[in-house]
Amino acid sequence: MLDIRLIRENPDKVNELLKRRNPDLSINSILEIDAQRRKIQAQADDLRAKRKNMSQKIGVMKKNGENTDAIQEEVKQTGEEIKLLEDKEQELDLQQKNLLLSTPNIPDETTPIGSSDADNVEIKKWGEPVHPSFEQKAHWDICTAKNIVDFERGVKLSQSRFSLYRGKGAQLERAIINFFLDTHTKEHGYEEILPPVMVNSSAMTGTGQLPKFAQDMYKCEEEDLYLIPTAEVPVTNIYQGEILNEDELPKYMTAYTPCFRREAGSAGKDTRGLIRQHQFNKVELVKLCTPETSVEEHEKLTRNAERILELLELPYRRVALSTGDIGFSARKCFDLEVWLPSYNAYKEISSCSNFGDFQARRANIRYRNKVTGKPAFVHTLNGSGLAVGRTFAAILENFQNEDGSVTIPKVLRKYTLWDVL
RNA sequence: GGAGUAGUGGCCGAGUAGGUUUAAGGCGGCACCCUGCUAAGGUGUUGUGUGGAGUAAUCUGCACCGUGAGUUCGAAUCUCACCUGCUCCGCCA
Numbered sequence: 147m148l149d150i151r152l153i154r155e156n157p158d159k160v161n162e163l164l165k166r167r168n169p170d171l172s173i174n175s176i177l178e179i180d181a182q183r184r185k186i187q188a189q190a191d192d193l194r195a196k197r198k199n200m201s202q203k204i205g206v207m208k209k210n211g212e213n214t215d216a217i218q219e220e221v222k223q224t225g226e227e228i229k230l231l232e233d234k235e236q237e238l239d240l241q242q243k244n245l246l247l248s249t250p251n252i253p254d255e256t257t258p259i260g261s262s263d264a265d266n267v268e269i270k271k272w273g274e275p276v277h278p279s280f281e282q283k284a285h286w287d288i289c290t291a292k293n294i295v296d297f298e299r300g301v302k303l304s305q306s307r308f309s310l311y312r313g314k315g316a317q318l319e320r321a322i323i324n325f326f327l328d329t330h331t332k333e334h335g336y337e338e339i340l341p342p343v344m345v346n347s348s349a350m351t352g353t354g355q356l357p358k359f360a361q362d363m364y365k366c367e368e369e370d371l372y373l374i375p376t377a378e379v380p381v382t383n384i385y386q387g388e389i390l391n392e393d394e395l396p397k398y399m400t401a402y403t404p405c406f407r408r409e410a411g412s413a414g415k416d417t418r419g420l421i422r423q424h425q426f427n428k429v430e431l432v433k434l435c436t437p438e439t440s441v442e443e444h445e446k447l448t449r450n451a452e453r454i455l456e457l458l459e460l461p462y463r464r465v466a467l468s469t470g471d472i473g474f475s476a477r478k479c480f481d482l483e484v485w486l487p488s489y490n491a492y493k494e495i496s497s498c499s500n501f502g503d504f505q506a507r508r509a510n511i512r513y514r515n516k517v518t519g520k521p522a523f524v525h526t527l528n529g530s531g532l533a534v535g536r537t538f539a540a541i542l543e544n545f546q547n548e549d550g551s552v553t554i555p556k557v558l559r560k561y562t563l564w565d566v567l
Numbered sequence: 568g569g570a571g572u573a574g575u576g577g578c579c580g581a582g583u584a585g586g587u588u589u590a591a592g593g594c595g596g597c598a599c600c601c602u603g604c605u606a607a608g609g610u611g612u613u614g615u616g617u618g619g620a621g622u623a624a625u626c627u628g629c630a631c632c633g634u635g636a637g638u639u640c641g642a643a644u645c646u647c648a649c650c651u652g653c654u655c656c657g658c659c660a
Contacts, residue, residue, distance in 0.1 A: 187618060191629040198587095198629090201641040205586035214640075221640040389577085389615090519597085521615080 147246050147507045148173070150180060163252040166259050166469040176245045183238040190231040197224045247351065248358055251504040253469045254478040260468030266481070267468070272452070273461030275485040280548040284488035285539040286419035288546060289315065292567060295420065307409065307424040314567055318541070318554070319427065321561035322534050323402050326429040326454060330531055334450045336400035336431060341380035343403050344371040349383040352509030354475035354501075361410050373406035377430035378528045383509055385434065389521050390513040396435035396443055400531065403428065420535040421486075421493065427534035433527040434511065437503065440525035444500040448480050451496045451531045458555045460540050461485040463492050477502045482532070484540045495536045498529030542567075 153160050153173050164171040200221045204214045258267045289295035294315025300308045311319050330336040347370050350356040355363060355375060364373040374380060381401050390397075405428050416422035431450060435443045448464070455462045467479040476499035483492035503523035506512070512521040545553045552567040559565045 184618065187629080191618065194629060197641080202587045204640055208586080218640040225640075 147504060148249055148252065149503075149507065150176075150242075150246065153177065154180060160252060164250070166253055166257075167250060167472070168470075171249070173249065176242060176249070179238055179242045179245070183235065183242060186231055186235045186238065190228060190235055193224055193228045193231065197221055197228065200224070244357070247356075247508070250474045251477050251501065253472060254500070254502075256466075257472060257478050258466055258468040261470035262468070263471040265468035266471055267466045269464040269466055269480065271461075271463040272456060273459065273485070275461045275487070276544070278548070282487040282543060283546060283550075284419060285486075285542040286488075288542045288550075288552065289419070291550060292552075294318070294567070305424065307422065309420065309423060314562075314564070315538075317562055318558075318567070319534060319538055321558050322537050322541075323427060323429060324561050325558055326531060326534070327400060327402055329454060329457065330400040330429070330431060330450065334398070334400075334453075336398040336450075339377075339381050339384070339399050339401040341374075341377060341384075341401055341403060343374050343380075343406075345374055345380050345383070346370050347372070349379055349386065349509075352383045352386055352511075353379045353505050354473075354508065355379065358474065362408050364406050364408060374403060375407045376405050376428060376528075376530075377401040377403040378432060381430060381432040382434075382505060382511075382526050382528065385511045385524075386509045388511065390434070390511075390524065392436065392513050392516045395513055395524065396433055396439060399432045401430050401432070402534075403430070419488070420539045423535060426536075429531050429534065431498075431529050431531040434506075434524045435527070436513065436515075437522070437525050440500055440502065440527060443525075444478065444480075444498065444527050447527055447529050448482070448498040451482055451498055451529050454532055455482065455484060455495070457557045458537070458541065460537075460544055460555075462495070473497070473499060475499070475501050475504050477504065480529075484536065485544065486540060487543045488539075493536065493540075494533075495540065496530040496532045499527065501526045501528075 148160065153176060157173060157177055160173050161171075164173065200217060204217055204221070207214050207217070258265060260266070283291075286295075286297065290297070292314070294311065294313055296310040296312055300310035303310065327338055331338050344366065347356055350363070350372055355372075363375055366372065380403075381399050384399070385397075404425055406425055409422060409424060412422060420426070431447055433443050433447055452462070452464065462482050462484045465481045465483060467473075467476075467481055472479045479497060479499040481494050482496035482498070484495040485491075486493045502525055505526045506523040511524050511526070513524050514520070515522045541555060541558075542552050545555065547553060554562055554565045554567060
C-alpha cells in the first residue's frame with residue numbers, strides 16, 4: 147500500500163513512477179476521494195466535539211437536579227447529523243482503502259523502464275551451459291524413463307499440472323529441500339520456519355495477493371482460508387500488527403512449504419514436465435529490516451540464492467526485471483534464471499524482491515526507531531531459495547550422461563546417499 | 568461439536584445500579600536529581616491511529632478498553648452477533 151501522505155504531497159512524482167509500470171495507472175481518483183474524505187472528517191470531528199461537551203454538561207446538570215429536556219433534544223439532533231456524516235466518511239474511507247489496496251507499488255528509480263519481460267536487463271552470468279555431443283533429453287523424458295515422476299497418475303489423482311514423485315525422484319526432491327534449508331540456516335544465518343500452508347484473507351492482503359489476485363489462488367469454500375501460493379505469505383505476516391524493537395532487525399527467516407497456484411491464464415504454457423505445476427515445493431527466504439539497510443539486504447539475499455546454484459554447479463544468470471514485468475508489490479526485483487537444455491534458454495528459478503514498506507504498511511509491521519522513538523514501517527524482502535521442482539528439472543537436464551544416467555551434484559550426495567540416478 | 572469462563576495501554580492489573588475516565592495502581596522504559604562508584608532512593612514523564620494550525624520546535628480536534636452492529640442525550644461499563652484464549656465433556660491423527 148502506498149503512503150497516502152506521499153501521494154498527497156508528491157502526486158506528480160507518484161503518477162510518473164506508476165506510469166512506468168503501466169500508462170493507465172494513476173492516483174488522481176485517490177486524491178479526489180482523499181480531499182473529500184478529509185473535509186467530511188473535519189466536519190464530523192467538530193460535531194463530535196460539540197456532542198461530547200454537551201453530553202458532559204447534561205451529566206452535571208442532572209446531578210444538580212436541573213431540567214435537561216431542551217439540551218437533550220439538541221444533542222439528539224447533533225447525533226443524527228453526525229450519523230449522516232459518519233456514514234459518508236465510512237464510505238469514502240472504504241473507497242479510498244480499496245483503491246489504495248489495488249494500486250501497485252511504485253518502482254525503484256533503478257528498476258529498468260520497460261513494458262514487458264523483453265525489457266528485462268541481464269546483470270550477470272555464471273557458469274557455462276554444456277553442449278555435449280549427444281542429444282540432451284528433456285527432464286520429463288528422463289523422469290518417465292527412470293520412473294521417478296509419474297505424470298499420468300498424478301493427473302489421475304487430482305488434475306493436470308499435478309504430479310507424483312516416486313522412488314529416487316521423491317528422495318531427490320527431499321534431498322534438495324534439505325540441502326537448501328541446511329545451507330540457509332547453517333551458512334546464511336536464517337531461522338527455519340515451518341508455517342501453516344493455509345492462511346486467512348488478512349495475511350493474503352498483507353503481502354498483496356488480495357484483493358487483486360484472488361483468482362490465482364485456491365480458496366477454501368467453508369472458511370476464510372486460502373492455500374498459500376508461496377511461503378512469503380505466512381512468513382512475512384508472522385509479525386503482522388506488531389511493533390518490533392530495532393535491535394531485533396534484521397530478521398532472516400527461511401521456510402520450506404508446498405505452494406499452490408491456480409495458474410489462471412497460463413493455459414498452454416509450459417504444459418510438459420515440472421516447470422509449471424499447481425502444487426510445487428519451494429524454499430523461501432524472507433527478511434524484515436530497517437529502510438536504511440534494505441538495498442544492501444536485497445543484494446545479500448539475492449547472493450544467498452545465487453550461492454545455491456553455484457554450489458549445485460548450475461549455470462544461471464541474474465536479470466533485473468523491468469517496470470513492465472515486476473510484481474505488484476515489488477519496487478525492485480532480480481530474477482535468477484537457470485539454464486534448461488530442453489528450453490534452450492534460461493528459465494526463472496528464483497525471484498528476489500525488495501518491497502520497501504509496501505507490504506509492511508498493508509500488514510502493519512513496524513519497528514520502533516531508536517533515534518526518533520517512534521514506530522516506523524519495516525522494509526520486507528523475499529526470494530526463492532530456490533524453487534525445488536525447477537531445481538530438480540535443471541539437475542536432471544544439466545547433469546544427464548550419454549548413457550541416460552544422471553550424475554547427482556556433489557553437494558547433494560550426502561542427502562540422497564546415492565550419486566547416480 | 569457441547570457446556571462454562573474470560574479478552575483493558577509495552578507488560579501486570581483496577582474500573583459495570585452508563586455521566587467532565589485515555590482510562591487508578593504497579594512493573595518496565597525515558598529524563599533529571601541525589602550519591603566518590605555501583606546498588607538503592609527521589610522527582611517528572613510515558614500509547615496508537617487519523618485530521619487541523621505552524622518553516623519548525625510545538626500546539627490542537629477526533630477516534631481507539633478483542634471485532635462488528637445496536638440501545639442511549641451520553642457506553643470500557645447495557646444488548647446482539649462474531650473472533651480468540653482457558654477449563655470440562657465428546658470425537659480424533
